[in-house]
Amino acid sequence: MFWNRKQPLYQPKDLNQAHAIFTASKRWELRNHLRNQRTLLFVCFLFLASFLLVAQLRNSFIMIDLQTNSWTMSIQTSSLTAMAIVIAYVFDTISLIVISLTLAAYLFYRNYGKYGALLLAAMGGDALIVSIAKTVVHSARPLNGLVYDTGFSFPSGHTTASIVFCGLLAYLAWQHWKSPKAKTVSIALSITVTSFVAFDRIYLNVHWFSDVLGGCLLGLFWLAFILWVFRYVKNNQEISKNPDSEHNHQQH
Helix, strand or coil: HHHHHHHHHHHHHHHHHHHHHHHHHHHHHHHHHHHHHHCCCCCHHHHHHHHHHHHHCCCHHHHHHHHHHHHHHHHCCCCHHHHHHHHHHHHHHHHHHHHHHHHHHHHHHHHHHHHHHHHHHHHHHHHHHHHHHHHCCCCCCCCCCCCCCCCCCCCCCCHHHHHHHHHHHHHHHHHHHHHHHHHHHHHHHHHHHHHHHHHHHHHHCCCCCHHHHHHHHHHHHHHHHHHHHHHHHHHHHHHHHHHHHHHHHHHH
């Protein structure tokens, strides 16, 4: 009887302590998330500012554009050109959108709808901002292209789309794979593929070096921005499910 009377006296204390630890953990996670979000937003605008600077000063790249264009002609072979054409076809913006639709459908089917929506929004937005940028800048392509390509030159749509697409796949792998080695491989593979695509556009003489540089910066900006929005929405949904964490965060 004595032990039974004492047990209820200590149980609320244990529950309060556990709740305090849980709340402190959630508060730390929220603060860490907000810090990461601020960093990501800063990186996002840094890439945007760099892109706008290159777009504004692209005439300063005339010499390096011409030299790069001439150099690629000296390394062109029939076998390399055939490979380059295949890469250009696979990583065309329209091709990547079709692939993204297929992957998104699979993600929705596997109950990963938020990631499917992320992929569709990212690739659809990429196509839109590249089209707007090309129309505004109104830059002509090189005249010695190995393949016929329509539209304006700056920025490179292939480069932008490949960075967004491969970057998102690396992000999804990073979120779901446990092995640090697998995560590192996903990042390395993403960088390697996008580098090949960027060089491919110069090799085929369908873009200037400055076009590819602008495409890289625009792609990195859009990738960082879409991930910032995704994490922001995801965090707000978690707060709505756990309002105590937001209340405690505001108190401190």
